[in-house]
Amino acid sequence: MAEPIIRVENLGKCYRIHHETRERYTALRDVITNKAKAFWRGANREPRTANADEDFWALKDVSFEVKQGEVVGIIGRNGAGKSTLLKILSRITEPTKGRITLNGRVASLLEVGTGFHPELTGRENIFLNGAILGMTKAEIRSKFDEIVAFAEVEKFLDTPVKRYSSGMYVRLAFAVAAHLEPEVLIIDEVLAVGDTAFQNKCLGKMQSVSKSGRTVLFVSHNISSLQTLCDRGVVLNAGQVAFDGSIGDAIREYSKSVNKADASYCSSGKHETPSVLKMEILSLLPGGVHVSGSRFTLRVIIASPVPVKNGCVSIQIVNQSGAPVLHLRPYDHGVFFGDAAGCSTLECMIEDCWLNVGSYSLTTYVSDPPGGQLYERLSGICPFSVTVEHSPAMFGWRPEACCYVAPEKWVSLKVES
Amino acid sequence: MMEKLVIEAGRSEAHYWRDLWRFRELFGFLAWRDILVRYKQTAIGVAWAVIRPLLTILIGAGIFGGLAQLPSDGVPYAVLVCAGTLPWYFFSSALSESANSLVGNANLISKIYFPRMILPASAVVVAFVDFAISLVILGGLMLWYGVMPSWRLLTLPLFILLGFVAAMGPGLLFTALNVKYRDFRYIIPFVVQFGLFISPVFYSTTAIQERFGDTGRVIVALNPMVGIIDGFRWAICGTTDIHWPSFALSTGLSVLLLVLGVWYFRRTEKTFADVI
Numbered sequence: 001m002a003e004p005i006i007r008v009e010n011l012g013k014c015y016r017i018h019h020e021t022r023e024r025y026t027a028l029r030d031v032i033t034n035k036a037k038a039f040w041r042g043a044n045r046e047p048r049t050a051n052a053d054e055d056f057w058a059l060k061d062v063s064f065e066v067k068q069g070e071v072v073g074i075i076g077r078n079g080a081g082k083s084t085l086l087k088i089l090s091r092i093t094e095p096t097k098g099r100i101t102l103n104g105r106v107a108s109l110l111e112v113g114t115g116f117h118p119e120l121t122g123r124e125n126i127f128l129n130g131a132i133l134g135m136t137k138a139e140i141r142s143k144f145d146e147i148v149a150f151a152e153v154e155k156f157l158d159t160p161v162k163r164y165s166s167g168m169y170v171r172l173a174f175a176v177a178a179h180l181e182p183e184v185l186i187i188d189e190v191l192a193v194g195d196t197a198f199q200n201k202c203l204g205k206m207q208s209v210s211k212s213g214r215t216v217l218f219v220s221h222n223i224s225s226l227q228t229l230c231d232r233g234v235v236l237n238a239g240q241v242a243f244d245g246s247i248g249d250a251i252r253e254y255s256k257s258v259n260k261a262d263a264s265y266c267s268s269g270k271h272e273t274p275s276v277l278k279m280e281i282l283s284l285l286p287g288g289v290h291v292s293g294s295r296f297t298l299r300v301i302i303a304s305p306v307p308v309k310n311g312c313v314s315i316q317i318v319n320q321s322g323a324p325v326l327h328l329r330p331y332d333h334g335v336f337f338g339d340a341a342g343c344s345t346l347e348c349m350i351e352d353c354w355l356n357v358g359s360y361s362l363t364t365y366v367s368d369p370p371g372g373q374l375y376e377r378l379s380g381i382c383p384f385s386v387t388v389e390h391s392p393a394m395f396g397w398r399p400e401a402c403c404y405v406a407p408e409k410w411v412s413l414k415v416e417s
Numbered sequence: 418m419m420e421k422l423v424i425e426a427g428r429s430e431a432h433y434w435r436d437l438w439r440f441r442e443l444f445g446f447l448a449w450r451d452i453l454v455r456y457k458q459t460a461i462g463v464a465w466a467v468i469r470p471l472l473t474i475l476i477g478a479g480i481f482g483g484l485a486q487l488p489s490d491g492v493p494y495a496v497l498v499c500a501g502t503l504p505w506y507f508f509s510s511a512l513s514e515s516a517n518s519l520v521g522n523a524n525l526i527s528k529i530y531f532p533r534m535i536l537p538a539s540a541v542v543v544a545f546v547d548f549a550i551s552l553v554i555l556g557g558l559m560l561w562y563g564v565m566p567s568w569r570l571l572t573l574p575l576f577i578l579l580g581f582v583a584a585m586g587p588g589l590l591f592t593a594l595n596v597k598y599r600d601f602r603y604i605i606p607f608v609v610q611f612g613l614f615i616s617p618v619f620y621s622t623t624a625i626q627e628r629f630g631d632t633g634r635v636i637v638a639l640n641p642m643v644g645i646i647d648g649f650r651w652a653i654c655g656t657t658d659i660h661w662p663s664f665a666l667s668t669g670l671s672v673l674l675l676v677l678g679v680w681y682f683r684r685t686e687k688t689f690a691d692v693i
């Protein structure tokens with residue numbers, strides 16, 4: 001059976017960017033005023049301003065094949081075209097160029113709980129959400145008990161989901177999604193939900209899904225879950241396939257491309273929800289280097305369009321193999337953002353920051369206090385590298401030797417005879 | 418069972434209508450959701466579907482029949498107004514609900530694939546359920562005034578179908594336009610308010626004919642609702658005959674709007690997920 005289950009050939013997607021309009025949608029008012037302006041310009045014989053439209057290729061010449069039963073991780077930095085690829089694969093938007101051949105039913109999970117209606121009860125939402133994800137009524141009915149048991153919401157089946165805790169809500173949403181049985185499953189970072197126990201349960205479920213011979217396309221920033229789930233990785237960079245091979249090599253390739261990037265993070269575009277505007281490691285030496293054991297200072301500016309009560313931000317320092325090494329938690333120190341709408345600047349200082357040599361990047365989470373919403377999750381930002389001050393006399397420092405370094409003191413005691 | 422699917426630019430046209438059939442269960446679920454949600458957390462629930470048109474009928478019959486003493490084609494004025502108000506309510510709520518259906522379900526559109534036409538269509542179905550419930554008023558009024566239905570009542574489903582056509586066309590058009598130009602959400606309430614008076618809801622088209630002659634009646638029929646309301650009155654009251662030129666004009670207009678709506682909707686549908 002040589003026929004691949006997914007074949008993507010020379011796929012391209014072009015978006016037209018309007019530089020003039022800032023709003024997401026056009027208003028008739030603007031169309032009319034722009035036309036009037038253009039007319040006025042024409043009448044006055046003024047030179048026309050350069051065409052404000054620009055073509056932006058979110059995906060360009062992407063080709064790959066996926067065989068039956070493969071679990072493929074799609075990796076790439078923010079804006080590399082991952083979401084666009086998934087949207088085209090799940091038919092939400094059309095490609096501009098190229099073609100995709102799918103030999104099987106595809107279900108996509110671009111977000112858990114899509115189509116949940118807050119006024120409806122848990123029971124009703126299971127049916128509704130199942131139908132939205134592509135299950136038939138008979139399928140949902142036969143899986144109903146399993147879904148309820150998985151989500152652990154038996155007692156609240158007839159309560160409107162708007163009265164659910166956010167944990168219950170997410171569990172129910174994931175449970176419905178986890179019981180889909182398509183030939184191809186497309187998943188976009190849905191594992192960033194729930195508490196640790198539930199996350200592990202989800203991971204286990206996903207593993208059993210992939211073991212059962214189903215084909216899975218998995219997009220995530222979470223390198224450790226990519227590593228556990230996938231056997232193959234496709235790295236996207238600026239809309240093109242930068243690497244296609246085993247998951248280990250793909251992750252290494254991805255880390256390299258991350259580390260070449262800009263050392264500070266500045267977000268572009270509008271902020272409809274609280275998000276990181278700027279993130280900078282102030283203490284870095286030229287070339288983005290931190291000397292292990294020296295002071296580490298970090299500044300983050302968060303833009304919040306509306307006031308958020310006790311807005312929480314947390315920052316992980318992640319090493320090159322994707323493992324978080326340090327978790328910075330300003331809220332534990334009574335530091336929050338967003339008392340008022342606008343920008344909040346938070347600064348963190350670690351007097352002596354002992355990191356092993358290697359390359360690192362940051363992952364940030366911007367959210368409400370527990371139980372609320374996760375507004376933004378960024379990863380692979382602010383890459384930097386760590387060196388030691390004195391070159392070692394004997395064995396060199398190696399990144400993979402350890403995660404944690406401490407100022408050590410050693411004494412040699414007299415050998416007892 | 419393996420099904421093969423090719424995704425290519427411009428390819429979606431080919432399997433659109435087949436997909437529409439395939440997604441019929443989702444269509445059912447979405448309509449069911451909207452019906453369930455419609456009267457959740459209201460104290461009297463579905464009684465609203467009866468109370469709103471009933472009040473309109475009472476006020477309309479009181480002012481136009483009682484005060485203005487307009488002719489009523491030989492049936493009680495309340496029955497005349499009822500035969501106009503019920504289809505009008507169906508049309509206006511179908512139109513406004515379907516016009517908002519895409520923007521109101523933006524999260525679905527940007528996350529899941531399905532033929533988008535399901536959304537406005539299920540909004541029309543929801544309006545139809547309200548309409549079906551409100552038929553109770555008609556039955557009640559006919560009993561109260563002792564109006565005997567004739568065989569013509571059996572043709573009523575035909576005019577209801579015509580109502581579907583009339584609501585679906587502008588609904589598709591408005592909802593597609595609303596995705597790109599949000600101005601249309603301000604236009605729709607105005608259209609609905611204005612339409613109540615230019616449609617023969619509170620008066621009969623024979624009254625127009627008496628005053629302005631045949632030409633007047635045909636000009637009034639440049640409104641798709643005229644054919645439907647006239648049809649309803651013909652089937653329910655059974656006193657006047659259908660005025661064929663105006664009925665044909667207004668029905669033709671409904672069909673034309675439906676074709677236009679489907680065409681524009683299909684043309685812009687592909688970009689919904691990108692612009693919504």
